[in-house]
Amino acid sequence: MSEGDEVIVSAAESSAPALSAERLSKRFGDRMAFDDVSFAVGHGEVFGFLGPNGAGKTTIVRTLGTLIAPTAGAATVAGIPLTPENGVAIRRRIAIMPESPGLYLRLSVTENLECFADLYEVPDATARIDRALRAVNLLDRAHDTCGSLSKGFRQRVALARALISDPQVLFLDEPTAGLDPAATRDVHELIDGLRRRGVTVFLTTHRLEEAERLCDRVAILNTTLRAIGRPSELREQLFARTLEVRTRAVLPEPGAVFAGLPAVEGWLQDGPATYVLTVADPTVAAPAVTRALVAAGADVLSIAEARHSLQDVYLELVDEDRGVGR
């Protein structure tokens, strides 16, 4: 994208969502990187972007980050319309942490951060650097060269670099890729801290448990947007709610026990003495099922609502795409 002078952000723009995309597409020659993607992200929201390799996640980050021009569609970033003229204005208000930290390995941690503080022209750079290093627990390594740091520490430096400009919108592209569990936990805590400070976070990740734990809403992308919503909403959209019933012995007439119970819509046997019941409302169905089983003389071992994870949602959608030969 080319770039122009600084734009003035109008009052109307400042009340816009932190990020929005309207039928956004990007094509490289014959290959469609992503197509017809629409979403809006509110201020202070942690928004997860999930998808298999090659789904277009990084290209979307690059597009919203003004590195790549969209082929079609419109978007706003930090309340500013995504146009070539607004490139500099947008980049002043955002920060992107790419998947690879991309640090100058011959330079110290502080020298790396000084360079970016100057590129963002932040006031009082020394204090900002100190604050960013404190946020990622790296103050004691400030004068080490980045080449001497472990992968986890380099990732932390990259995060500090992304925080130095106090961005309104922070794009994190696979921020925990290749990190050990302790470093991953530190990054998660940092993202939680950013949420508390009202920073809008756009997080692409392969780690579904990470998205489930951190994100207010998630979008699942596989070139086109396959689903968007809170993880719990996606589970409800994709999976019927079920109760799993386990008894000590096989029920002689399960149909007679489960038929006609309130909120129970159907059942099937899923093992010698295990039954899966499709229910409209587990809080109504579970007590009724318990009473019916006791009345039938069954020894009940457990009655539990089946919990579908975000991983189940993700795999369901991605497998569906594979099934139709995408």
Added chain:
Amino acid sequence: MMSLSRRRVGAILRKELREYRRSRSIVPTMGAVPLLFVLVPLIESTTQTASTLRQYPLLLYLLGVPAIVPVVLAGYAVAGERQQGTLEPVLTTPIRSQELVLAKTLAALVPSLAISYAWYGVVAAGVALLARPGVPSALLRAPEVVALLLFTPLLASWSIWIGIAISSRLNDARAAQQLGSLASLPTIAVTILIVADVIPATLVLALVLAVVLLLLDGLGWRIMTAMFDRERLVTGTSS
């Protein structure tokens, strides 16, 4: 007319100079490459007579130094950063293409000029110390010294544009440096033809070459700022 930020240009310039200083390969290479052009005048000054040396502008052979040295740095400018994954984080900042090009150019130009002029000093000192009487005045003639000093930044800038243009199209810094060296051969060839008196060194020729180089440098700036399109740099394709 948009204004360029001195702070952003300075940030990249400082970063580049720090990286060069700490690189195990860049400084030794930049120091060693000029030997090829420095040794010839030094050897000639000790083996030839003053009357022989007066017949051709041997000193201009040193212009090979600013033609070849910047290629080492300029070749690394974009391809090296791309190779290390450091280019994309810079492009996500508010830096403008013009600021990035200017910073990269200065980062290659400043050390190249310093090294070129330092080697000229070494040659002058060597000639003064080692050559036979009469040779220093035959070799270090005022018009050639002036031409050497004036053409050095013009040639260095031209080599930098070529080097950065090649570097921005490749992902491998070493390949960019090698291709850049090849691309600077015509400039060196012209210099050698002048030294060998195949092309007579006259004031008119000097003025024409200076104007041509100025135009080429201006053209280089325009082309390079257009080539520093973020999408092209990140993905290798333009929008």
